Amino acid sequence: MASDPDAALMVAFQGGDESAFRGLFEKHGRAMVAFCHHFVRDAARAEDLAQEVFLKLHRSAARYQPTARFRTFLYRIASNACLNELRRGEYGARRAVESGDDCAGGRGEPIDPDSLAGSGPNPEEIALAAALGRAVEELLARLPEKQRAAFVLGRFEGLSYEEIAEVLGTTIPAVKSLVHRATVAAAAALAGYTAEGKGAFS
């Protein structure tokens, strides 16, 4: 499909072009690490998981239908990998949240203002962003896994409700409900950071 360059790369890869696969890895590798990081707190584990997604992508090439959007194919693999990881580590993750463990890497690292584009945020902005980042991570860890997946796919990866439904193998009304409940939880968790803190229906 002319409108989906990634689909063209996948088709080329199916035809035996390894450089096409490398192109896909270069394009989506970094975003995939960030995606996985929303499911596992440890930065190194997020990288391992992202690598597993691409390993699965490499060996699942035959299953890709050229008329399908590459993005939904990739995120389906990625979501399954992350949800499986959650189920494997469920006990450990719950213990970490209860004991108030700080994030090992990623969001917890200080940000160098000189490395940011544009005029750059002031120190207050940076501190707020870091605190927000921690609050969001704790929120994600508390969400039921399907809400978490729907929320991450929608809010961080920019997928539409229809795409989320395709990725999670469910209906659009179900996605609407998952996203709503997760967003209500987010509004409660982030109440201290916004002007509209108090809920009308709480």
Add this chain to the structure above:
Amino acid sequence: MTHPVGSLTAYVDGALELAEQAEVESHLAQCATCRTERDRLAGAIALLARLPPTPAPSATFEQRFYARLAAQKEEARQRRGFLDRIAWRWLAPGLAGVAATVGVVLYTGEQRRADEAFLAEHIDLFESYEAVASVGAVESAEDVQVVAHLDDLGAKP
């Protein structure tokens, strides 16, 4: 209409069908409580834009990935050797749901790619130990291992 609270997030996300969007909009015009809730949800969503930028992967992320990929390709090469030893290609007529459409596939070099596409499409069936064993094709411990790991077979040499 009772308060359409459950639709407020979808409304903020612009994901409602036009008819429902119009209904919610006219409700919001008359309901301060729902407007407050809508603002609360929209505020939380807007806040997410202020999260710290995603840190870059570590310096060795890419290199470690390609090392793992090389290992995976090597494993696939070895497993393909096992594939030749199982007469799975003769099982097709005996497996429920597949019999009518597949028939017997003669295994030649040129057929390998078609076989692998077929395998990828019907992977669920072949990964079922019970299905394969019931046709008497599993004869050794190595055959069992291949059945368990069929989904790891790469399509590329």
